[in-house]
Amino acid sequence: MNKESAAALKGKKKQILENWMANQLKDAALRDDLMSVSELQQQSEEFLSTLLKAFASPNAEDTDSAGYESIHDILSEISITRARQGFSPRETSAYILSLKEVLSQVLEDRFKDETAILYREIISMNKIMDSLSLVTMETYIKGREEVILRQTNEMSEISTPVIRVWEGILALPIIGTLDSARTQVVMEALLEEIVATGSRIAILDISGVPTVDSLVAQHLIKTVSAARLMGAECIISGIRAEIAQTIVHLGIDLTNIYTKATLASALKMSFSMLSIQVSKAAQNGPVGSKQNFGF
């Protein structure tokens, strides 16, 4: 990009900004619910000034040069915030692409009679803008990945509730794959709850675990041993028929651990272990009438 076009663009800065803003505002993809117009104006103005300065630098076409460093920073910030705010990829890249249109218009006016130069300058400007739009996409995806990672972490935390089903009995429904990180979370939550409630029995329900391989089994055994060290007995429930067969074929030894097919039978077993008797109350009135429930 030669000096003349850099100067031409600089001279028309105000007009460029106006047209660019108009372009952005008229685009149907603009999300004024996510970002106010004044905010957008400020962001665009800052970006444009830095970009025009970089155009004027001697090696303007090399977007990895020092002159572009601050541009990369601004762009990354813009696309990361947009990714977090929930802009679509199209909306994010439209930001840069709508500027390209305006810049070409200015160059076209400046070099109206010199087609060869115009052609060269447009190509060179395109090259720069394209590489910047790639930067936008790259950081946009990075921003989205951060969101996904955060969600994964949140999910592993919320999906391991420890429920107090009875005085002295805890239940822990495990849902999803039980990998090392999950086991750590599950074990910590369970052990903490055993201390807090003084429970003597913990029921680990694996109805929601799709595959029980030797690693999952090992994690379960570790959790049971840790609970035992704290004086609580564990019952593993929710062992489905196909999982039982698979465990036998794999050769996993679970004979030292109490296992049950359903959470209900595990609860029944805990009652007998704690010598609790739960029986139907003698019924006085008609079945289903309110006074029978004792509230």
Add this chain to the structure above:
Amino acid sequence: MIVISKEKLTIQKEQDVVLFRNRIKELATKIGMSLVNQTKLITAASELVRNMLRYGGGGITHLEIVSKNSIPGVRLIFVDEGPGIKDITLAMKDGYSTGKSLGLGLPGAKRLVNEFDLKSEPGKGTTVTIIRWKNGL
């Protein structure tokens, strides 16, 4: 034996395992495999793919639907370029592990499938091929 469909999946991190298992489930459901057979196949695959991640540093898996005497089945091939297995007989023994696991992965996987083939060369890598037929025989 004819190969009806084939695809490739790269396994590099633990998250890939879930995707891989789901894909096998889709294939097994497609050929009408029963739930018990499906679970056995998926568990065996899960063991092998974990081995591949842990000892082989990741690798490539091939998922194929095959057919022999007009009985369909799922064939899975696990290829890694890890350190390989020095003593295959020992590795196939119950309870033997160079890591701190239960040592049931390889022998267990073998018991869970119909055909099991393990080739390994120290320093070059390991290739495991397993097949489970639809009827489980």
